[in-house]
Amino acid sequence: MDAAQEAQKREAFRQAVVNTLERRLFYIPSFKIYRGVAGLYDYGPPGCAVKANVLAFWRQHFVREESMLEIDCPCVTPEIVLKASGHVEKFTDLMVKDEKTGTCYRADHLLKDYCKDKLEKDPNLSAEKAAELKHVLAMLDDFSPEELGAKIKGYGITAPDTKNTLSDPYPFNLMFQTSIGPSGLSSGYMRPETAQGIFVNFKDLYYLMATSFLLQLHRLAKLSGMSINRKLGNVKYSSKGVKMISPRQGLLRVREFTLAEIEHFLDPEDKSHPKFSEILNLEVFMFPRKDQVSGLSARIITIGKAVSQGIVKNESLGYFIGRVYLFLTRLGIDKDRLRFRQHLANEMAHYAADCWDAEIECSYGWIECVGIADRSAYDLRAHADKSGVPLVAYEKYPEPRDVEKLVIVPSKKQLGLAFKGNQKIVAEALEAMGEKEAMELKATLEAEGEAKFRICTLDKEVIIKKDMLSISKEKKKEHQRLFTPSVIEPSFGIGRIIYCLYEHLFYTRASKDGDEQLNVFRFPPLVAPIKCAVFPLVQNQQYEEVAKRIAKSLTTVGISHKIDITGTSIGKRYARTDELGVPFAITVDSAPSVTLRERDSKQQIRVNVDEVASVVKELTDGVSKWPDILLRYPTHSSRPAVTGV
Amino acid sequence: MDAAQEAQKREAFRQAVVNTLERRLFYIPSFKIYRGVAGLYDYGPPGCAVKANVLAFWRQHFVREESMLEIDCPCVTPEIVLKASGHVEKFTDLMVKDEKTGTCYRADHLLKDYCKDKLEKDPNLSAEKAAELKHVLAMLDDFSPEELGAKIKGYGITAPDTKNTLSDPYPFNLMFQTSIGPSGLSSGYMRPETAQGIFVNFKDLYYLMATSFLLQLHRLAKLSGMSINRKLGNVKYSSKGVKMISPRQGLLRVREFTLAEIEHFLDPEDKSHPKFSEILNLEVFMFPRKDQVSGLSARIITIGKAVSQGIVKNESLGYFIGRVYLFLTRLGIDKDRLRFRQHLANEMAHYAADCWDAEIECSYGWIECVGIADRSAYDLRAHADKSGVPLVAYEKYPEPRDVEKLVIVPSKKQLGLAFKGNQKIVAEALEAMGEKEAMELKATLEAEGEAKFRICTLDKEVIIKKDMLSISKEKKKEHQRLFTPSVIEPSFGIGRIIYCLYEHLFYTRASKDGDEQLNVFRFPPLVAPIKCAVFPLVQNQQYEEVAKRIAKSLTTVGISHKIDITGTSIGKRYARTDELGVPFAITVDSAPSVTLRERDSKQQIRVNVDEVASVVKELTDGVSKWPDILLRYPTHSSRPAVTGV
Structure with a gap:
């Protein structure tokens, strides 16, 4: 199969998945009756x-098992917070505008598309030109606005939809801006990440909650960001509203998404982990930076070795x-289509010291779904500087140590x-000085009697006189060490993980008569939207009453289920629930026992009416697996009349 | 006790609650290190x-027990949706601005405060003046901007913080505005309610999911609204950040809140409910409109009687x-401080035909926490009009009926x-005409051969010619009735309910030595943030190991817990967890049994180590109550050394 055929096959597979997802209302284009809004x-x-x-599984797997603390902060964030974090200045994309229609595009995306297209489809491309285009692709993230603009002009790239000329690239801040309060005086943004809410609360949470230093926080939050495809061109309209035929990476690139973030604070001098031994021997695909640069592929390695090497x-x-x-594979992600790729130096966010993405392969290629970033102490330092509130942690020494220590004593009277x-x-700002800054100030004060001093929290410079403070170095016994913690941040794009799950768990199989291909989602019970279906075999009052009794007992044990008392054939009803990924179906035929069917094997067993809810609960709770249950009950093969699809 | 004393007592009680909530980090003022943002x-x-x-309980009580459908829509909403719903035009408050500082205030609030203050504190108030002020209070919601402005000027009301003069009242839209996409061409708002996402999806959900007509939808959503107190004046600052000493209704008036909304669609001609008999005999405090107007108080009545009367x-x-x-009282709201008050005609939102608020009494007075509005068919009609997509439901007749029916047949060829x-x-717009409009068009076409016709979905007028369609009335058998459903919308302010819960469940009691008043939250296990505490009686390795084993078995059965191995006295540790509302505590003293203590009674029993996790699970799941457990195990009274606070 050549590349074009493969691309076609991928596209057809995606269509089948997306059509099923839309038809069964897993997704609905928002505001569809108003023709929707892209993204x-x-x-x-x-x-x-x-x-x-x-x-729920994320909370169980990360929060409960690691005893993390959860906090929940507002979406609206004042500008000062996002200035400190660097987002106001650096959280931008370079955009170009269609000079006639005003439609905007990401400049790097247009250039990338152009190069890829040429490389794939131009048979007359010279070797020299091909090398140049490959070089452009490799350099994409390193171009300045001017360089990017020159390339776009040079290659004659125009707006994809209209072929109009494009503006020069300009930085566009990806956050949604708003103002807080009716006076319009207070500027803010919808948060671009949830982490900042944790950083600004560090002090309270550290002092009041942490009994030991290892402090983990996490948040789940609905997040409004704009790291998305903002084009409208790929969406096709009909009078019934948007048909999501194939907007480019439609379900992956959205304007609003749920981000689940963990901030794991740790001592920069000791980044060991007490539970490391538990995951030491896991074998995962890793794709380190140097292998990417050398043109190698991802390779399997144990995490223990990856750290020791x-x-x-x-x-x-x-x-x-x-x-x-473990989280992703337990949800149902195929372990052979999951890799951990280290960011190249030019890819990293402005706050990251290192970053590994969990990438999942789907029909769109390898998609970053989880980022595991080492943010070092970037954020806590930035917020401490901007707010004047020290955000630090302590480590108690087993024995006091002798140290030479900077002592800054402000004079309350003079400052007052x-x-x-x-x-x-002012006193707090003086006390917060580092050693170098303090010794320089001391020298200036001794030489000139006064010095200029900038107070961040007041946003102004003041004059400090010699009698306002004393600065000295003293030999002291130190009982503890003070430091700014480092942060490791696993950050989960929940929507992307879910979309990849849909692709990994979708398959088709022939209907019983072989006339049709039927769709199935192979959701594990953990993920399945509905755990069990209940069908009376035929429309009759006795069967319906039993079905309702079973439904009630399922409610009692907390199993989400769906009862279908329509007269549709049992095969069609199975097909409908298979397409929703319902793992188990109970068909009521002849009391006192009923038929329990498993979705993927289509195997059927006979279980007593009064027992069936607890059997389904065992299965959905993961206490028993289907093969175990199969051994315990008679199979249904003896009654072909009820056999399903 | 006179009014002033009572107010003082209420204030002191609130202080105690709020201080505890803040100290134990139930709430943290957002962005506190940057001095916070009010609200x-x-x-x-x-x-x-x-x-x-x-x-979780809301989902269980409403969604699962009623088999509702849940959907989740974005926060960012395009302007057209909120124009159709009336929010762009009508979701406004009248504001006045401090003419020097630019600080804004709600005009009606200032006037209300002035009147109340005068009435309460001015001993020289004439009877005539008092009557006038009371009349103003009653009329508050009916004043036009001009009338409000005149009153404010007339009474000489100034800005509360600065005493500066105030601007004339102007309407301020309460939504956060933003633009969608980098071109800035597409205007939108952060949604002011979650309901619109349901209404615009009505068609899909109705056709595809509803097996019977009764369609209930609900959504949970983080909502950005601004129905809040926007003043900064009541917040006291310190260099450490905001001290939330007593912003007016601080924890009740916030800029962002979680709203849980149910849209219950029903046939406007049949508003009965199949499960009405289940709540028929509930006795609740009701405060109907006419009783409010006549100066009566709320009275107890069964819901059955309230409906039949x-x-x-x-x-x-x-x-x-x-x-x-049932939802509120099961959470722990005091049934004697809960009433259902009908909105007065001038109070209702622009979409409401009737509305009952569940009001909970707390230190701020009676607070609306849940609104149960009859929105009639307002929203579906508005969206159908604006989008051109019919949003209707059908009722199948048992037997076909004879009717005279409008028949509109567009000519595909001519329209094409x-x-x-x-x-x-165009064809769809023609088919969607009502009878009156169609007959008028028919008359015009017959008289003039052509007519102007407005197409909302295209936002323009077109010329329709006689040969483009036929309009007639035919006798037909009708098999079903078509109608726009009505909507009943219970809408829950989750944050307000939670705050009222805190007040209703807080109490203090003397410490064992009588020296101190200790704080307790009497959370039912359903609500308690942590269900169980585990303490080794003294610091010793054996006890700690047992405590850790118990903690592990609690994790296994899914009970959130907290282990405290500090050497603090057991009494202090009990006091700490009482203040967090932890209902049960396990103290490890001498194996093989441990002490299990209940928070409010302070009763203690002896339970075997291996059994204690399952006993706690029984209690927190509500399978057993404490008095039942007390009968099954020996009490601890024999060992006074371990007795708690």
Whole structure:
């Protein structure tokens, strides 16, 4: 099969998945009756259920098993917070505008598409030109706005939809801006990540909650970001609303998404992890930076080896790679289509010191679904600087140590006279000086009697006089060490994980008569939106009453289920629930026993009416597997009349 | 006790509650290190847990027990949707601005405060003046901007913080505005309610999911609204950040809140409810409109009587009042401080035909926490009009009926020639005409051969010629009735319910030595952020190991717990967990049994180590109550050394 055939096959597979997802209302294009808005999707009822199941498992797997603390912060964030974090300045994409219609495109995407297209489809491309285009692709993230603009002009790239000329690239901040309060005086943004809410709360949570230093926080939050495909061109309209035929990476590139973030704070001098041994021997596909640069492929390696060989820098980073691997594969992600790829230097976010992405292969290629970033102490330092509030942690020494220590003693009296109400703020800023800054200030004060001093929290410079403070170095016994913690941040794009799950768990099989291909989602019970279906075999009052009794007992044990009392053939009803990924179906035929069918094997057993709810509960809770249950009950093969699809 | 003393007592009680909530990080003022933003609070770890528990119970009580469908839509909403719903035009408050500082205030609030203050504190107020002020209070919601402005000027009301003069009242739209996409061409808002996402999806969900007509939808969503107190004046600052000493209704008036909404669609001609009998005999406090106007108080009445006497208009509205009552009281809301108050005519939102608020009494007075609105068919009609997509339901007749029916047959050929690609849209618009409009068009076409016709979906007028369609009335057998469903909408302010719960469940009691008043939250296990504490009596390796074993078995059965191995006295450790509302504590003293203590009674029993996790599970799942357990195990009174606080 050549590349074009393969691409066609991938496309056809995706169509089958997406059509099923839309027809069964896993997704609905948002505001569809108004023709939708590109990049906005609703989760319909089964989609909501899958999302709730994934989030519940995330909480179980990460939060409860690691005893993390959860906090929940607002979406609206004042500008000062995002200035400190660097998002106002750096969270931008370079955009170009269609000069006639005003439609915007990401400049790097257009250039990338152009190069790829040429390389794939131009048979007359010279070797020299091909090498040049490959070089452009490799350099894509390193171009300045001017370089990017020159390439676009040079290659004659135009707006994809209209062929109009394009503007020069300009930086566009990816956050949604808004103002807080009716005066319009206070500027803010919808948060572009949830992490900042944790960082700004570090002090309270550290002092008040942490009994030991290892402090883990996480948040789940509905997040409004814009790291998305903002084009409208790929969406096809009909009078019935948007038909999501194939917007480019439609369900992967959205304007709003649920991000689940963990901030794991740790001592920068000791990044070991107490539970590292638990994931030491996991074998995962890893794709380190140097292998990418050398043109190698991802390779299987144990996490233990990856850390001992220095491929992964420390145990804590390795631990989270292992936990993410377990999380994704338990949900149903195919382990052979999951790899951990290290970011290249030019890919990393402005705050990251190192980053590994969990990438999942789907019909769109390898998609980053989880980022595991070492943010070092970037954020806590930035917020401490900007707010003037120290965000630090302590380690108690087993024995006190002798150290030479900087001592800064502000004079309350003099500061009070000079700064009145701001006295305390000035004193705090002076006390917060580092050694170098303090010794320089001391030298200036001794030479000139006064010095300029910038107070971040007041956003102004003040004059400090010699009598306002004393700065000295003293020999002291130190009982503890003070440091700014480092942070490891596993950050989960829940929607992307869910979309990849759909692709990994979808298959088709022939109907019984061989006339049709039927769709099936092979959801594990953990993920399945509905765990069990209940069908009376034929429309009759006795069967319906038994079916309702079973439904009630399923409610009692907390199993989500669906009862279908329509007169549709049992085969069709099985096919309908297979397409929703319902793992088990109970068919009521002759009391006192009923038929229990498993979705993928289509095997059927006979179980007593009063027992069937607890059997389904065993299966969905994972206490028993289908093969175990199969041994315990008679199979249904003796009654071909009820055999399903 | 006079009014002033009572107010003081209420204030002191609130202080005690709020101080405890803040100290234990149930709430944290958002962005506190940057001095916070009024009206924004984070949920700290125990607050998150309480919220998660309340939402889980909400899902159980409403969604699962009623088999509702859940959908999840984006926060960002295009302008057209909110124009159709009326929010762009009508979702406004009248504001006045401090003419020097630019700070804004709600005009009606300032006027209300002035009147109340005068009435309460001015001893020289004449009877005539008092009557006037009372009249103003009663009329508050009916004043036009001009009237409000005149009153404010007339009474000489100034800005509360600065005493500066105030601007004239101006309407301020309460939604957060934003633009979608980098071109800035597409205007949108952060949604002011979650309901619109359901309405615009009605068609898909109705056709594809509903096996019977009764379609209920609900959504949970993080909502950005601004129905809040936007003043900064009540917040006291310190250099350490905001001290939330007492912003007016601080924890009740927030900029972002979680709203849980149910849209219960029903036949406008039959508003009965199949499960009405289940809540028929519930006795609740009701405060109908006419009793409010006549100066009466709320009174106890069964829901059955309220419906049969016409106080509540229909069974479905009554059913939801009953279900809301059960939901709130099961969470722990005091039934004697819960009432259902009908909106006065001037209070209702622009879409409401009737509305009952579940109001809970707390230190701020009676607070609306749940609104149960009859939105009639307002929204579906508005969206059908604006989008051109019919949003209707059908009722099948048992037997076909004879009717005279409007028949509109567009001519595909003629429309195709005239409108090309828009043919289908024009045809749909023609078919969607009502009887009156169609007959008028027919008359015009017959008289003049052509007519102007507006197509909403294209946002333009076209010329329709006589040969493009036929309009006639025919006698037909009708098999079904077509109608726009009505909607009953119970809408829950989750944050307000939680705050009221805190007040209703807080109490203090003397410490054992009588020296101190200790704080307790009497959370039912359903709500408690942590279900169980585990303490080794003294620091010793054996006890600690047993404690860890118990903790592990609690994890296995899914009970959230907290282990405290500090050397603090057992009494202090009990006090700490009482303040967090932890209902049960296990103290490890001498194996093989341990002490299990109940928070409110402080009773203690002896339970075997291997059994204790399952006993706690029984209690927290509600399978057994404490008095039952007390009968099954020996009490601990024999060992006074371990007795707690």
